[in-house]
Amino acid sequence: MGLEAVTDDEAEAAGVVEYSFAVEYNGPPLDYEIPRAVPINVETIPVAAVVSPPFVSEKLSLPVVQPILAPESKKISLDVNLGTEVTVSPTSVIDFEDVEQQKGGNVLELESDASPNSVIGYEGMSLGGDGCAVSGEFGSSGALDFSAGFFESNELSDAIANSKELGSSSVSHELSRTGSLGTIQYSDNVDGSRELCGSSSVERDSSCCKENTDFNVLSPVDLASRGSSASLDYPSSMVSPHRENDCNGESRRSPVVTFCDAESDDAFTGELHDDPTPAGKKKVPEQKVRKGACYRCLKGNRFTEKEICIVCDAKYCGNCVLRAMGSMPEGRKCVTCIGSPIDESKRKNLGRCSRLLKRLLNELEVRHIMKTEKLCEANQLPPEHICVNGKPLSHDELVLLQSCPDPPKKLVPGRYWYDKVSGLWGKEGQKPSRIVTPHLNVGGPIQMNASNGTTQVFINGREITKVELRMLQLAGVQCVGNPHFWVNEDGSYLEEGQKNPKGYIWGKAGTKLVCALLSLPVPSKSSSSTDQVGNVGNTSFPDYIEQRIIQKLLLVGYTGSGTSTIFKQAKILFKAVPFSSDECENIKAEIQSNMFRYLGVLLEGRERFEDECLSRLRERVGADSSAENDDKTIYSIAPRLKTFSDWLLKTMVSGCMDAIFPAASREYAPLVEELWNDPAIQATFERRSELEALPVNAKYFLERAGDILRTDYEPSYEDTLYAEGVTFSNGLGCIDFSFPPEHNYDHHAVDQHDSLLRFQLIHAKGLGENRKWLEMFEDVRVVVFCVSLGDYDQYSVDGNNVLTNKMIQSKRLFESIVTHPTFDQTDFLLVLNKFDLFEKKIADIPLTQCEWFSDFHPIVSKNQPNSRSNKNNESTLAQLGFYYIAVKFKRLFSSLTGRNLYVAPPVKGLDRNSVKDALKYAREVVKWDEEKHSFGFELNDYSMYSADATSTFSN
Numbered sequence: 001m002g003l004e005a006v007t008d009d010e011a012e013a014a015g016v017v018e019y020s021f022a023v024e025y026n027g028p029p030l031d032y033e034i035p036r037a038v039p040i041n042v043e044t045i046p047v048a049a050v051v052s053p054p055f056v057s058e059k060l061s062l063p064v065v066q067p068i069l070a071p072e073s074k075k076i077s078l079d080v081n082l083g084t085e086v087t088v089s090p091t092s093v094i095d096f097e098d099v100e101q102q103k104g105g106n107v108l109e110l111e112s113d114a115s116p117n118s119v120i121g122y123e124g125m126s127l128g129g130d131g132c133a134v135s136g137e138f139g140s141s142g143a144l145d146f147s148a149g150f151f152e153s154n155e156l157s158d159a160i161a162n163s164k165e166l167g168s169s170s171v172s173h174e175l176s177r178t179g180s181l182g183t184i185q186y187s188d189n190v191d192g193s194r195e196l197c198g199s200s201s202v203e204r205d206s207s208c209c210k211e212n213t214d215f216n217v218l219s220p221v222d223l224a225s226r227g228s229s230a231s232l233d234y235p236s237s238m239v240s241p242h243r244e245n246d247c248n249g250e251s252r253r254s255p256v257v258t259f260c261d262a263e264s265d266d267a268f269t270g271e272l273h274d275d276p277t278p279a280g281k282k283k284v285p286e287q288k289v290r291k292g293a294c295y296r297c298l299k300g301n302r303f304t305e306k307e308i309c310i311v312c313d314a315k316y317c318g319n320c321v322l323r324a325m326g327s328m329p330e331g332r333k334c335v336t337c338i339g340s341p342i343d344e345s346k347r348k349n350l351g352r353c354s355r356l357l358k359r360l361l362n363e364l365e366v367r368h369i370m371k372t373e374k375l376c377e378a379n380q381l382p383p384e385h386i387c388v389n390g391k392p393l394s395h396d397e398l399v400l401l402q403s404c405p406d407p408p409k410k411l412v413p414g415r416y417w418y419d420k421v422s423g424l425w426g427k428e429g430q431k432p433s434r435i436v437t438p439h440l441n442v443g444g445p446i447q448m449n450a451s452n453g454t455t456q457v458f459i460n461g462r463e464i465t466k467v468e469l470r471m472l473q474l475a476g477v478q479c480v481g482n483p484h485f486w487v488n489e490d491g492s493y494l495e496e497g498q499k500n501p502k503g504y505i506w507g508k509a510g511t512k513l514v515c516a517l518l519s520l521p522v523p524s525k526s527s528s529s530t531d532q533v534g535n536v537g538n539t540s541f542p543d544y545i546e547q548r549i550i551q552k553l554l555l556v557g558y559t560g561s562g563t564s565t566i567f568k569q570a571k572i573l574f575k576a577v578p579f580s581s582d583e584c585e586n587i588k589a590e591i592q593s594n595m596f597r598y599l600g601v602l603l604e605g606r607e608r609f610e611d612e613c614l615s616r617l618r619e620r621v622g623a624d625s626s627a628e629n630d631d632k633t634i635y636s637i638a639p640r641l642k643t644f645s646d647w648l649l650k651t652m653v654s655g656c657m658d659a660i661f662p663a664a665s666r667e668y669a670p671l672v673e674e675l676w677n678d679p680a681i682q683a684t685f686e687r688r689s690e691l692e693a694l695p696v697n698a699k700y701f702l703e704r705a706g707d708i709l710r711t712d713y714e715p716s717y718e719d720t721l722y723a724e725g726v727t728f729s730n731g732l733g734c735i736d737f738s739f740p741p742e743h744n745y746d747h748h749a750v751d752q753h754d755s756l757l758r759f760q761l762i763h764a765k766g767l768g769e770n771r772k773w774l775e776m777f778e779d780v781r782v783v784v785f786c787v788s789l790g791d792y793d794q795y796s797v798d799g800n801n802v803l804t805n806k807m808i809q810s811k812r813l814f815e816s817i818v819t820h821p822t823f824d825q826t827d828f829l830l831v832l833n834k835f836d837l838f839e840k841k842i843a844d845i846p847l848t849q850c851e852w853f854s855d856f857h858p859i860v861s862k863n864q865p866n867s868r869s870n871k872n873n874e875s876t877l878a879q880l881g882f883y884y885i886a887v888k889f890k891r892l893f894s895s896l897t898g899r900n901l902y903v904a905p906p907v908k909g910l911d912r913n914s915v916k917d918a919l920k921y922a923r924e925v926v927k928w929d930e931e932k933h934s935f936g937f938e939l940n941d942y943s944m945y946s947a948d949a950t951s952t953f954s955n
């Protein structure tokens with residue numbers, strides 16, 4: 001029976017229908033064969049038979065893919081026979097959810113015309129109800145042929161890639177659609193043959209360059225972590241069965257699929273992701289590789305430098321990154337992630353180049369890639385994910401917001417509030433973070449509780465936060481009576497209902513500094529310029545580098561630990577003009593008044609020593625002797641000086657010193673000089689160890705009393721440094737700095753990069769005593785805690801009026817700061833200061849003076865006859881003492897926080913380079929932290945990675 005087709009024309013001619021249909025053919029017999037649709041007999045279709053794994057692997061030594069434990073859904077294990085046979089296993093490696101399951105019918109084919117040898121055919125792949133069977137055919141042989149050695153990784157990758165392009169029903173395509181992954185890796189065997197290790201990820205590689213790698217075999221640990229156990233063992237000379245011993249010493253099947261590669265050592269691994277990630281859902285590499293290993297070659301460990309895909313988080317080592325990411329038309333994305341939206345948590349890293357990439361590419365390429373990464377369309381923010389004042393933005397609103405002169409920095413999806421009048425901008429429920437261009441027509445109207453303020457003080461209808469209130473108070477704004485302020489973009493403010501501005505928030509010089517310290521925004525310098533309008537997409541490379549967040553370092557420590565000295569050193573190190581004229585005036589006044597204080601301590605001591613001497617004398621001579629004649633001791637001074645001394649002590653005790661100063665300095669300068677040079681005072685100074693209130697640097701100033709007390713005295717940098725108690729506005733000080741690139745030709749690029757890191761060192765005097773202030777420093781990156789090593793034998797009265805060892809007081813402060821909730825995520829850097837003093841002291845005064853150090857019993861050779869060896873011994877002892885104290889603090893920190901404390905090398909606050917080294921160390925801490933996030937290192941990695949003291953002391 002045949003069918004006759006009636007064409008439309010014929011039908012139309014017949015005037016009947018407008019469609020074609022088949023009718024039975026009644027014409028004369030034909031002399032040719034008509035194509036027929038033959039009913040399929042399922043039974044006759046060749047189906048791969050099940051081969052039992054022991055048969056395949058042991059008797060024939062055929063390669064077998066062992067089951068991989070897929071995380072969910074169906075688990076299919078592909079057991080591939082070299083011939084045409086296919087093994088069906090109830091478990092499956094690959095999730096074939098999207099592949100229609102037909103009993104004996106589903107054919108997946110993967111072909112490539114890249115090379116005559118690179119055709120991979122998976123014919124007759126059948127999915128039975130209970131599993132999956134694949135028979136491989138290579139070329140025309142009808143079998144997967146690995147013996148010819150042509151199965152090069154790049155060909156394989158090409159094949160997979162091309163098959164995709166050709167649109168054939170390829171395995172790779174199906175794999176990618178279902179999101180399943182597998183890895184294929186070659187490994188060398190002892191006998192020189194190679195194996196392709198494949199377990200759970202198949203990737204296409206567009207670059208496909210060859211590369212020599214050493215092909216590690218996965219260990220049982222790898223196996224466990226990857227949850228896979230697949231192996232293909234080959235009888236051919238090119239491919240050998242691969243076995244390895246597990247930890248019990250038993251021989252076990254290798255967890256790898258092994259293919260032979262005669263020419264190339266190239267490892268090929270990759271992923272296929274066709275589906276763009278649904279908005280808001282992070283795309284993840286389903287391949288689970290061993291922690292720290294490269295997602296492509298599966299080699300390396302957590303310390304291997306890697307580049308991360310900004311979409312799926314896959315990490316690639318330096319050898320693989322360019323292959324895995326190709327030419328990076330959308331920045332650092334796996335080739336298969338191109339077109340997919342980025343992982344939003346990585347948005348802040350867009351355009352921030354890693355050192356790895358800088359090493360691999362030239363500067364121009366890096367710039368280009370970073371620029372496209374930041375600006376290409378696929379990586380832009382989805383506008384609907386930005387909600388301003390409760391309303392999701394439209395595309396136009398987002399463009400307006402991003403192209404305004406002062407856009408919100410580092411905008412990520414989230415809910416924000418925006419005060420259109422003042423330009424204040426912040427995250428919903430939080431204090432303002434920035435002042436953006438005002439009057440932008442974006443989002444809804446601002447809510448009263450936008451920033452969750454609880455102060456009953458309002459700015460433009462928003463109840464402000466406590467920090468803002470504090471800032472207003474410091475700026476001199478009267479905030480009594482729950483006022484409602486109207487604040488304009490220029491900072492002028494008035495109470496609601498009034499006409500004239502009451503003042504300007506930014507009017508006071510110190511307000512911006514206070515804002516910086518309280519992490520509140522200040523108007524940007526460019527707020528008046530309009531040249532950036534509409535520049536979205538045109539931001540140039542250096543701009544966003546410039547915009548990198550400043551890293552805050554908070555410098556704290558117990559009184560006298562040397563924080564002011566370190567802060568001043570930083571100013572001298574990093575500022576062309578370290579101190580403003582105001583500051584210089586303050587410093588001068590401080591030094592001059594200190595001079596009288598030092599003298600006061602000496603005079604008081606002199607009196608005490610004189611009395612002691614006299615009473616001893618009287619005791620010796622007896623009551624009836626001519627005591628009046630012996631009334632003079634080495635501590636006695638001339639009557640004129642005595643009169644001055646009495647007056648000075650009286651004034652100091654009454655606390656009126658400030659009233660007579662600075663006039664006193666001019667008037668009494670000659671007397672001060674005379675006193676200092678008086679033998680009685682010199683004798684008193686000899687006993688300075690008994691004068692607790694006399695700082696070591698007193699001599700430095702008193703020796704130059706005449707000069708210092710002159711009206712035209714200008715403190716030198718050294719004077720400024722040695723001066724104690726020099727504080728800056730509000731007891732707070734901050735300095736912005738970055739490390740200039742150093743002359744290091746080998747790592748020029750790295751230094752350039754480092755010099756772009758910007759820091760802010762914040763010094764807050766008395767911070768420890770006022771823990772409330774600590775809350776203001778929540779965005780501090782590293783707390784630099786300073787301890788004076790010389791404190792271990794010093795005592796002072798603590799808050800409970802108990803004479804306590806200063807080291808113990810330092811420890812208490814440390815405990816209270818590290819456990820403060822504000823710093824529960826913050827890195828701490830311990831600076832052990834005054835090492836010079838410590839070196840001198842430790843030989844004479846045992847460290848065990850401090851009860852916390854009672855178990856310090858170092859063994860230092862004492863049989864050193866000459867003085868040089870003694871000096872060496874002292875220095876060794878000081879080093880040991882330093883390490884011991886550092887470990888004490890590390891253990892304490894670890895027990896309190898469970899984290900790792902960084903310890904800077906020994907610091908001598910008065911030595912500029914030593915302070916520079918400590919600050920560089922803080923920079924390293926920040927960099928490690930950055931890299932830790934970029935490369936996915938764990939925190940603990942850093943205790944090993946870090947050099948110096950941190951690595952030396954394991955907890």
Ligand SMILES: Nc1nc2c(ncn2[C@@H]2O[C@H](COP(=O)(O)OP(=O)(O)OP(=O)(O)O)[C@@H](O)[C@H]2O)c(=O)[nH]1
Pocket residue numbers: 557558559560561562563564565566695696697721722723724725726765766833834835836837907908909910911
């Ligand atoms: N020998 C020596 N003296 C130092 C060192 N660092 C600081 N000093 C001196 O120690 C004294 C106290 O130092 P400051 O920097 O004022 O200490 P501080 O932590 O600011 O103390 P407060 O202002 O009281 O909180 C000053 O006289 C400094 O000159 C050091 O490394 N070695």
Ligand SMILES: [Mg+2]
Pocket residue numbers: 563564565724725726765
């Ligand atoms: Mg100080």
